[in-house]
Amino acid sequence: MLVVGGYTRVSDTGQTGDGRDGHEGVVRQREDVYGLAQAKGCTVHRIYQDNDTSAYKRRVQRTDFEMMVRDLEHGVISGILAYNIDRIARQPRDLERLIDIYEQARRPMLFATTAGDHDLTTADGRFQARIYVTIANKFSADAARRVARQRLAEATDGEPHKGQRAFGWKNLEQVDDWEAGLIRKAREDVLLGKRVGTVHREWAELGVRGPQTPPGRTIGYSSVLYVLRNPRLCGYRAYIPQEVRERSGRVDPVEYLVERTDGTPVRGRWETILEPEEWRELVNELDARKSSGNGRKKGSTVTKRLMTGIARCALCGTGLSSGTYQRGTVSYERYGFYYYCRAADGGCGKLARSGPPVEKHVENVLLDSLRTQAHDVKSAQDDGSEAAEAKETLKQIEADKAEARRLRADDLFSLAEFAREIRRLEEKEGRTREKVATLVSAPRRVGSAAARIVREWETYTVEMKRREMTRSIEAVVIKPAGKGGAQRGAFRPDLIEIVWK
Known part of the structure; x- marks a missing residue:
């Protein structure tokens, strides 16, 4: 009797506003996997589950999918069961990783879904699987394009960015007084010559954490720099396309301001922390520090001693x-x-x-x-x-x-x-x-x-x-x-x- 792994996944849950968290979807897929295993006469070693995880976005890491691939490669399992092939792969390169394992295996292997089997050990089976994954990839690309267009329209209309709150706000619109105070103080200090690294150290000593800071840690240096450069501080709306985020990770939001037809920045509908002139003065100061000079580290404008050079x-x-x-x-x-x-x-x-x-x-x-x-x-x-x-x-x-x-x-x-x-x-x-x-x-x-x-x-x-x-x-x-x-x-x-x- 073959020992196989079951894979369940629901992507991007909780974003449709219907109150669901995706758990019901993976539970139904789990039931389908066990029913499929019974029909195939297989034993399910374990269920590999990636809830609220995209298989299309390139930078997303699917923890259980990677574990399943390792177990398949090392012989812990000899097959994969899923509700549909698009639950397993929406990027051709993920399918090709599985194909390599199936082609090199010297043991009976199974790749089955409730929609049909795919024999990845044969040319016809691989061709069929590749067609299905290519179609799934196209559907995801079309959906991503529609979502991107909608988000750009929301940005042009000045609507707040949906998702996690930004540092300095307690929700999408209302300012968090304590965090806003930190930002205003940091702006004054930076304009007086303080390094961003010093601001970061002071925030870390205060135990400051950002919305995306991992548990048990304090805010990182790059996050502090991002916070100080965020156009949202003065009410300007920025829009960074998803493909840019996936390709480059965190990017400078200053380069992605949304402008009206007359060239003026779009103002968002939320409470602001700085005036536009104050924010621009801060960004100009940070930009001036980017060039390295006279042997100093890039980003540093200071020397160790007070009188050196003076x-x-x-x-x-x-x-x-x-x-x-x-x-x-x-x-x-x-x-x-x-x-x-x-x-x-x-x-x-x-x-x-x-x-x-x-x-x-x-x-x-x-x-x-x-x-x-x-x-x-x-x-x-x-x-x-x-x-x-x-x-x-x-x-x-x-x-x-x-x-x-x-x-x-x-x-x-x-x-x-x-x-x-x-x-x-x-x-x-x-x-x-x-x-x-x-x-x-x-x-x-x-x-x-x-x-x-x-x-x-x-x-x-x-x-x-x-x-x-x-x-x-x-x-x-x-x-x-x-x-x-x-x-x-x-x-x-x-x-x-x-x-x-």
Whole structure:
């Protein structure tokens, strides 16, 4: 009596809105398998069951199907029973794996369904099975195309993406206050220079978990980056085709924004966490970090020490490097590290200074400068008529672009005229935005931003401090202390010269 395996599967359950979970379907298939085994005079070794699992999607792993293939290959079972062949395979490559096993087997084998048997050990049987699987594959492809078209229409209409909730929301529409707070704080920190890796570490320490985080684990780095780049944060609707997801896995949603015919992004019908300008500023900052530079890891814009590259040798002008004192020495216990002019980098090699006192002095001077700026709120809020005028110009440019699109749609603009006009307006828009940024950045920094930096300075990471430091300081020039001077006395601020921007 042949020992066979029974296979049952229902795909994509719970998506039709009928309240069923697919269990009834696999139970009926199980009954059919046992009835078929009785008719064939076989013994069922076990039922291999993949509930809510597609056999068509390429990236889907069918756990029990893989186990069944291994058992078939190793001789644990000598055949497969199923309700229909499309329960077993909807991709030709899955069928070919089974065909290889049947062709090489040196024992009686069975491949049977309630719709009929397929003798995979013969050319005719294999031909027949391949036709059935090819037809099933075509049906799945047609259904996938219809579903994709429907989902694109829903996206264009601004409907929320169905399925698991997105991080930051407690359901499809309502914001989760705690997670939204994490996102807003992360945005502020990233714009101040904090690495996404640091944000991830902080979230992991808080035990943050995403909707797809496996049990017992915290949210991953790639998930944090995906959350921060998600257009949903500001209400923009994205649509990533299923075939792209299957081919590439997780992709950048910024590249798949759904746009209206006038080129504006589709706004979804859900509560937002950020304004569009805030989200775009965050994405631009993350994009700027993608390029690797000067030996730094891709995605990193920071160095290990606060003053590396900022501090310079007064003798030769070379940027100082940092090193660690030898363990066990008094200098190591007291200071830990030092800055020095490195001859291998083209420097003179004649300057070295303990790091912490230099950093503390420069930090104090910078904070004093920011405190002075923070108290000068009146100057920070000086006449803003020029900035207001520039912003009004931007609004008029948007109106002119919309009018140009309308004239083109009414066939009152030729394609060449439309292209020239849009290009002219975009160039003007770019110049105006640069002007606005120049006009508003200084007052903003002089006022409340300077006060905030002073207030939060001790909570900043090294990379965040470097970002603020380089905004105000061109270089920190360190002069030699003389022979043995660094060891003889206390720290001498007169040997430190700060060059302001």
